[in-house]
Amino acid sequence: MTISQVLFIVISLVVLGGGVMVVTARNLFHAALFLIVSFFGVTGLYVLLDAGFFAAAQFLVYIGAISILIIFAVMLTRGVQLAQPANSQWPAALVVSVIVFAIMALMLGPVAVTIGQRQFGSVSWPNVVEGQPAPAVPDDHLVRLGQSFVDFNQYGAAFLLTAVLILVAMVGAIWVARDRALKDVMEERAELAAEEAQEAMLAGPVQQPLPLAETRSAEAPAASVAHH
Amino acid sequence: MSVIDTVNNLLKIVSDGVAGLVEGILGPGLGADLITMGLGALVLCTIVALVFMGMTWAERKVVARIQNRVGPNQAGPFGLLQPIADGIKMFTKEDTTPASADRWVYNAAPLIIATFALVTFAVFPLAPGVVGTNLNIGVFFVIAVGSASTVAILMAGWGSNNKYSLLGAFRTVAQLVGYEVPMLLNVIPVILLAGSMGLADIVQRQTLADGNPGIPFILYLPLSALAFFIAGVAETGRSPFDLLEAESEIVAGFHVEYSGMKFALFMLGEYVNTLAVSIVFATLFLGGYAGPILPPYLWLALKTAGVFFVFMWLRGTLPRVRVDQLMSLNWKVLVPMSIVNIIAVMILAKLFVTSPGLQAANGGILVTPETQAAILFVANVAILLSGLAIVARRARVLRLAEEAEIESRREANRAAVSGFAGGAPAR
Numbered sequence: 001m002t003i004s005q006v007l008f009i010v011i012s013l014v015v016l017g018g019g020v021m022v023v024t025a026r027n028l029f030h031a032a033l034f035l036i037v038s039f040f041g042v043t044g045l046y047v048l049l050d051a052g053f054f055a056a057a058q059f060l061v062y063i064g065a066i067s068i069l070i071i072f073a074v075m076l077t078r079g080v081q082l083a084q085p086a087n088s089q090w091p092a093a094l095v096v097s098v099i100v101f102a103i104m105a106l107m108l109g110p111v112a113v114t115i116g117q118r119q120f121g122s123v124s125w126p127n128v129v130e131g132q133p134a135p136a137v138p139d140d141h142l143v144r145l146g147q148s149f150v151d152f153n154q155y156g157a158a159f160l161l162t163a164v165l166i167l168v169a170m171v172g173a174i175w176v177a178r179d180r181a182l183k184d185v186m187e188e189r190a191e192l193a194a195e196e197a198q199e200a201m202l203a204g205p206v207q208q209p210l211p212l213a214e215t216r217s218a219e220a221p222a223a224s225v226a227h228h
Numbered sequence: 229m230s231v232i233d234t235v236n237n238l239l240k241i242v243s244d245g246v247a248g249l250v251e252g253i254l255g256p257g258l259g260a261d262l263i264t265m266g267l268g269a270l271v272l273c274t275i276v277a278l279v280f281m282g283m284t285w286a287e288r289k290v291v292a293r294i295q296n297r298v299g300p301n302q303a304g305p306f307g308l309l310q311p312i313a314d315g316i317k318m319f320t321k322e323d324t325t326p327a328s329a330d331r332w333v334y335n336a337a338p339l340i341i342a343t344f345a346l347v348t349f350a351v352f353p354l355a356p357g358v359v360g361t362n363l364n365i366g367v368f369f370v371i372a373v374g375s376a377s378t379v380a381i382l383m384a385g386w387g388s389n390n391k392y393s394l395l396g397a398f399r400t401v402a403q404l405v406g407y408e409v410p411m412l413l414n415v416i417p418v419i420l421l422a423g424s425m426g427l428a429d430i431v432q433r434q435t436l437a438d439g440n441p442g443i444p445f446i447l448y449l450p451l452s453a454l455a456f457f458i459a460g461v462a463e464t465g466r467s468p469f470d471l472l473e474a475e476s477e478i479v480a481g482f483h484v485e486y487s488g489m490k491f492a493l494f495m496l497g498e499y500v501n502t503l504a505v506s507i508v509f510a511t512l513f514l515g516g517y518a519g520p521i522l523p524p525y526l527w528l529a530l531k532t533a534g535v536f537f538v539f540m541w542l543r544g545t546l547p548r549v550r551v552d553q554l555m556s557l558n559w560k561v562l563v564p565m566s567i568v569n570i571i572a573v574m575i576l577a578k579l580f581v582t583s584p585g586l587q588a589a590n591g592g593i594l595v596t597p598e599t600q601a602a603i604l605f606v607a608n609v610a611i612l613l614s615g616l617a618i619v620a621r622r623a624r625v626l627r628l629a630e631e632a633e634i635e636s637r638r639e640a641n642r643a644a645v646s647g648f649a650g651g652a653p654a655r
Contacts, residue, residue: 003258029386033333036379052365056372064375064408068401071382075394142364142425189637197641 007048015041026082028074036067050137053145236523239358243268268360273346280499281311287540294544321488326389329485333387338486338493341380345500347373352507353428355517355524366427367415370508371408374463377497378404381482384494388485396481399471399551406558407462407469413566414456417449417573418512421604427508431516444515448601451569451608453513455562457538460505462554464498466539468546469554506535565615572607576600 018038025031039062046055074080106113138144148154234241247264254260285300285308292299300307325334348370350360363369378401385397419425422433422445436442446453462469483494510516510531517524519531549557580600581592595603 027330029330029333033383052363053368056365056368060368060372060375064372064378065405068378068382068405071379071386072401075386189633193637193641196638197645200642200645 004048008045011041011044011048014038014044024085026085028077028080028082029071031085032067032071032074035070036063039063039067051141053142237355238523239355239525243358269350272349272360276346276349276500276503277496279503280496281315283499283503283536284314284495285311286536287543290537290540291544294541315492318489318492323488323490324485326485328389330387330389333383334485335387335490337380337384337387338490338497340383341377341497342493342500344373344376344380345497345504348504349500351427352504352511353431353516354528358525359428362426362428364424364426364429367419367425367430367508367512370427370504371412371415374501374504375404375408377501380497384486385482388482390485392484393482396484400465400482402551403462403465403469403471403554406555407459410455410558410562410566411459411463413563413570414452414459415512416570417452418445420570420573420577421445421448427511427516431511431518434515435518436520442515442518443597443601444513444518446513448604449513449569449573449608450605451565451612453509454612455566455569456513457509457535458557458562460509461539461542462558464502464505464539466498466502467543468549470548471551471554502536502539503532506532506539509535561615561619565611568615569608569611572611573604576603576607 015038018034021034022031043055043058149159150156250264251260289299300310303309303313351363351366351369353359381400382397385393422430434444514531517528519527579592580595580603581587582597582600587594
């Protein structure tokens with residue numbers, strides 16, 4: 001066994017072990033942390049594939065952002081400590097997982113399966129010859145990646161569509177947050193004004209500390225009430 | 229090789245010498261490589277930890293001077309032994325764990341924060357050819373690894389089972405996740421100009437060699453440098469953005485429950501992160517190890533110390549910002565300005581090219597590097613000033629509107645109370 005094979009097995013154990021702990025942990029917060037362990041293992045897989053950019057992106061996006069989001073969601077739920085890690089939906093989840101796994105195994109696996117007219121599986125990976133070490137990653141792979149994102153013959157359209165999707169989500173998030181904030185501000189101001197009115201009523205004719213631009217005509221009626 | 233060359237390449241000579249020695253004993257191969265790399269990592273981490281001790285001393289002295297105090301002056305000359313005394317104190321303190329703490333999470337948090345703070349030092353070029361590993365995604369790597377501290381702080385805040393810790397953790401996440409955005413956005417113009425994400429390449433682009441003009445990027449991109457610095461101060465959670473450990477509000481934030489060496493590890497993480505941000509700033513905007521006469525590693529140390537001095541200066545001078553100010557500074561000022569800046573730099577760098585090869589490939593106007601720097605400088609300053617003008621105007625409009633509204637409500641209430649709701653009679 002070569003060193004990279006040993007590393008691959010160790011990292012895979014981290015990924016799978018983290019994944020198993022996610023679904024078996026009774027404490028939801030611990031489950032979220034094990035998910036981070038699993039994500040970290042995936043980062044290691046990218047490093048093993050000589051894909052440094054993807055490793056850093058995986059780290060930044062999944063560990064730095066998505067896991068934080070998940071932990072926040074966990075903190076806002078009420079039952080962090082569960083009696084049972086599974087709920088009543090587990091049979092449905094099991095069926096879905098098995099189907100997804102079967103599809104992926106079918107698409108990527110080495111065995112060719114014919115369903116109806118079409119043949120699935122036995123993917124021929126580019127530039128890979130059986131029994132030979134994989135070809136080295138080209139030096140300019142980052143440049144090629146960047147160019148493929150702006151080239152409309154490759155992934156330009158998909159890249160733009162993704163960007164628009166994210167933009168829509170951002171605008172939506174801002175809109176939701178903004179609407180609520182404005183309402184809160186208006187309610188707060190209304191409460192403040194009501195409190196001030198009550199204070200003015202209790203204090204009666206005694207002059208309140210007035211804001212700078214208070215007009216005189218507003219004071220006059222208060223004074224006349226006191227005379228009566 | 230002359231004496232000057234020897235001094236200039238001291239780090240390179242020593243590291244190559246050690247590598248040769250190990251290889252001579254073990255023979256070339258994977259074992260020797262692993263031992264050399266391990267030794268390098270060990271030495272680097274030790275030096276960083278020693279620098280951390282020096283930084284705590286320097287910070288206390290400088291802030292004391294700014295605030296008209298003396299600072300540590302009892303332990304050794306000028307209080308120089310103070311960090312060692314602090315270290316002994318930390319080691320001998322009782323290591324407490326709250327009874328209701330989430331033990332594993334509580335104990336793992338300081339380890340994670342210290343580890344990932346040290347990992348970033350693997351990619352910093354300390355001198356020509358002296359770098360832990362010359363990744364072609366250097367800047368991205370530093371920022372990605374830096375984001376791990378958010379997770380560690382959340383773990384500390386949750387694991388302590390203390391409401392102040394948790395509040396501190398919540399604030400941290402809002403702050404760190406938010407300020408990562410302008411940090412990344414302001415690295416992009418540098419990457420555009422340097423044509424690479426590797427830190428060594430970025431420094432190379434700012435040295436006076438290979439047809440490069442030797443102009444540091446801060447003169448090309450003053451707005452990016454300023455915004456990156458502000459984001460860096462916020463990312464490291466230092467004053468005036470130290471809301472995550474605001475002692476007058478939430479005791480000490482996420483590390484309330486930590487004592488002894490675990491607390492020291494949090495301190496280490498904070499200072500090492502600050503050092504990392506200082507080195508990244510010196511590398512991206514001040515030309516890293518590039519400089520005349522002095523040896524390269526000394527230039528890097530000087531530039532880093534200069535950046536760190538500004539950090540200390542801010543800490544000694546500015547009051548803490550409020551949460552809403554923190555958020556609006558980030559999302560309403562830094563991020564929009566940075567995005568406009570990126571677009572401007574993209575267009576201008578394509579329009580005014582410095583090499584005939586690029587002109588032949590993409591068109592554009594051929595200018596000298598100095599002219600390109602001047603054009604970008606003017607564009608940056610223009611964006612900065614117009615952005616500030618818009619912000620100031622908006623703030624004024626908002627303030628006036630708020631005053632007018634409060635005024636009108638007060639008036640209405642007063643009129644209602646006095647029984648002349650229909651309008652007050654004139655005198």
